[in-house]
Amino acid sequence: xxxxxxxxxxxxxxxxxxxxxxxxxxxxxxxxxxxxxxxxxxxxxxxxxxxxxxxxxxxxxxxxxxxxxxxxxxxxxxxxxxxxxxxxxxxxxxxxxxxxxxxxxxxxxxxxxx
Amino acid sequence: xxxxxxxxxxxxxxxxxxxxxxxxxxxxxxxxxxxxxxxxxxxxxxxxxxxxxxxxxxxxxxxxxxxxxxxxxxxxxxxxxxxxxxxxxxxxxxxxxxxxxxxxxxxxxxxxxxxxxxx
Numbered sequence: 135x136x137x138x139x140x141x142x143x144x145x146x147x148x149x150x151x152x153x154x155x156x157x158x159x160x161x162x163x164x165x166x167x168x169x170x171x172x173x174x175x176x177x178x179x180x181x182x183x184x185x186x187x188x189x190x191x192x193x194x195x196x197x198x199x200x201x202x203x204x205x206x207x208x209x210x211x212x213x214x215x216x217x218x219x220x221x222x223x224x225x226x227x228x229x230x231x232x233x234x235x236x237x238x239x240x241x242x243x244x245x246x247x248x
Numbered sequence: 249x250x251x252x253x254x255x256x257x258x259x260x261x262x263x264x265x266x267x268x269x270x271x272x273x274x275x276x277x278x279x280x281x282x283x284x285x286x287x288x289x290x291x292x293x294x295x296x297x298x299x300x301x302x303x304x305x306x307x308x309x310x311x312x313x314x315x316x317x318x319x320x321x322x323x324x325x326x327x328x329x330x331x332x333x334x335x336x337x338x339x340x341x342x343x344x345x346x347x348x349x350x351x352x353x354x355x356x357x358x359x360x361x362x363x364x365x366x367x
Binding site for chain 2: 140143166168170175176177178179180183185224228234235236238239240241
């Protein structure tokens with residue numbers, strides 16, 4: 135069975151610092167991977183997704199993620215964060231082809247301080 | 249833009265009440281989902297539906313039921329609300345991937361959530 139682990143539940147950083155949010159998945163086959171962001175009191179919105187091709191995926195708001203098959207990881211990065219990036223971030227993996235069912239990680243709270 | 253709307257942002261109900269949470273999407277998506285979100289536990293799937301009048305149990309269906317009479321609408325029902333059902337409830341939808349991959353390449357689109365408090 136597939137699963138997703140987000141290694142940090144909370145990540146505090148200062149504004150303009152770089153950040154990496156870690157995500158590992160377990161699967162014996164090729165996967166499709168997603169990162170979502172949830173701002174306070176809102177639903178989730180898609181940041182980026184990896185389907186195939188280049189292992190470096192660029193998303194919205196300056197975020198990017200690197201797919202590493204050998205390490206079964208899909209870490210999210212941003213070179214310089216803003217206060218407005220304060221949110222919860224979820225990594226997810228697609229588990230079936232019919233209904234678009236996803237398995238989500240536990241989430242990482244990114245807190246950007248001035 | 250895909251829009252997923254939920255009937256209430258905040259809801260307060262009493263123990264034992266029957267509670268209806270409504271979700272509507274406007275993009276003709278086949279698939280719809282109900283999750284609950286609790287701190288430290290991420291999103292947990294309650295029920296999902298691949299088509300009208302069709303439903304499948306997710307990971308935590310106990311205490312919940314669903315209804316999908318029309319393609320655009322997916323309702324979550326708490327038959328007899330209990331305090332341990334106090335949570336954030338999120339609805340999502342997605343189109344069906346008709347490709348040959350074993351996995352869907354489509355993301356899910358989420359509503360704004362309903363924060364339910366059962367007292």
